[in-house]
Amino acid sequence: MQKSTFPWRALIRVTTVFAASLALTACASFSQDGGFGSVDQLTQARIGHSPSDQRTAEQSSAAAVRVAELLKLPLSADSAVEVALLGNRGLQADYAALGLAEADRVSAGRLANPSIRFGRLSGHGGVEVDRAVLFNVLGWLTMPWAQAIEQGRFEQAQWQAAADTLAVAAQARKAFFEAVASQQLVGYHAQVMLAAEASNELAQRMVQAGNFNALAQMREQSFHSDARINLARAQHQAVAAREQLIRAIGWAGDPLAIQLPERLPDLPGTPLALKDAVQLALDTRLDVLMAKRSTEVLARALGLGQATRFINVLHLGYQNKSATGESLSRGFEVELELPLFDFGTARTARAEALYMQSVHRTAEMALRARSEVREKSSAYQTAYELARHYRDEVVPLRRRISEENLLRYNGMLASVFDLLADSKDQIAGVVGAVESLRDFWLAETQLQTAMVGGSPTGSSGVGVARAAGASTAAGH
Structure with a gap:
């Protein structure tokens, strides 16, 4: 009976050839x-x-x-934005998608592990041993395309992470x-309330x-x-509003530790110059770039x-066979999927449909x-004009009316109820000024x-690219 020894030397030779080919293709x-x-630069x-x-404890x-x-x-x-970028745990969860995309990119640049097949049949005093090692040749041949696709997806993941960062920053500012x-x-x-209490009691x-x-x-x-x-x-x-701010910045400590200024920042002297704002958006908006x-x-x-599309599975490998009383036979094995029922047209049609869908979505975006x-x-210009009108017209006018009523009261030409009514009007004007400044x-x-960021409801198109990859490259 012949000894069934596995041909490790032949396996090592074949593996070395494919490893060298892989090294020449990419590392x-x-x-x-x-x-x-890249996320840091985009942001x-x-x-x-x-x-x-934050990937480590340090x-x-x-x-x-x-x-x-x-x-x-x-x-x-600004400090609210900085705290949000440091403490928002949801943002850290979004950054994990970078690791997933990079793992796919690295995986696309590595040859699939070879498979080993071993069979042993015995009977009637004899033993037959069949051995083979197979390599995914088609995956090796299409590796440059697969790498390019996954590199593009990795870049999309970086842009998406930057877009998520901008969204968190915007939410922190608004909150x-x-x-x-x-x-x-x-x-x-x-x-x-104090004025109303005094008026009611009097x-x-x-x-x-x-x-x-x-x-x-x-009436009082x-x-x-x-x-x-x-x-x-x-x-x-x-x-x-304070709780919304706490959620936006990701603060898990004592809510009272959040100190707020007493009043909103003043209105800037001049509004932003909005020349070429539309073109700037097309050049820098992350959702448009991702699309x-x-x-x-x-x-x-x-x-x-x-x-x-006509070849979906192609494996090539070394094979040998030994049987009792016979010499060792060697050869190679090719495993090929025959396109008898599926010629790849459905897969190609799906990719073409997804491509046209992406083209139209990009134009729509x-x-x-x-x-x-x-x-x-328009909203910015309107809010600026209204806030400036309150600052330059409404509030000063209310103040002058109040001063005039006080003079009339001192001259016994107005009652205390006139002063209280004027105080109500003046405070109402100040409330309107605060709301208009907030709106600005x-x-x-x-x-x-x-x-620079994009629409909060916009679609980045990353999911579309992944669907296309699943229909074209994944099977190869």
Whole structure:
């Protein structure tokens, strides 16, 4: 009986040949920063802040120390963004997609592991042994295309991570302005409440003294009731806005540790110059860039699908066979899927349909980007004009009216109720000024996001590229 020894030397020779071929094709390895350097550059160029990729305990600890330093002082819009980029855990979860995309890229640059087949039959005093080692030749031949496709997807993942970062930054800025404005409005509504209480108490005393009619007293009482309701609503809104800010920046500590400034930032002297804002959006908006890149990846995937649509599986390998009483026989083995029922037309048609879908979505996204920038530009200009009107016209006019009423009261030409009514009007004007200033900063944030980040409901097209890859390159 012949000894059934596995041909390790032949296996080593074949493996060496394919390993050398792979080394000549490409050397796929993981990057040192996991692709986060591009995310940092994309983010820095658009908002001036660096994101934080916290993959180790040391990085997380350093981020926590920096957050503690920032929270020692009252927050500003910029520091709120920095805290959010350091502490938002959802953003860190989004960054994990980079690791998934890089793993796919590295995997595409490595030859699939060979498979070994071993069979042994015995009977009637004899033994037959069949051995083979197979390599995925088609995967090796199409490796450059597969690498290019996965590289494109990896770049898309980097852009998506940057887009997620910009979205978190924009949300932090909006939450900051909402929280500060709500806190500021609580103070003004409290002043209205004090005036309403004084007016109501004075009216009741004058009714008791017979110097005031019941209808006028009920009007003061009604105003006092409305003031109480408005103050309660403003207090709840301040709590809700603060909690939204806490969620946006990812703060898990004591809510009272978040210090806010007493008032909103002042209106800038001049509005932003919006010349060429639409073209800037088309050149820098991440969702538009991702859609364009997705279409390019799909085109490359379609080319791979057309090149290999008649051959889906091709394995080549070394084989030998030994049997009792016979000499060892050697040869090779080719495993090929015959296109008898599926000629690859369905797979190619799917890729073509996905490509055209991506083309149309890219065109639609560019149209939406132009429209959104024009809309946000109009909202920004309008909010600026209204806030400036309150600052330069409404509030000074209310102040002059108040000073005139005080002079009339001192000259015994106006009653105390006239002064209280004027105080209500003046505070109402200040409330309107605060709300208009808040609306301006919100509009400014939305405009900046529309020019560099993208629509919060926009589709990046990454999922489309992955679907195409599944229909073209994955089977090869």
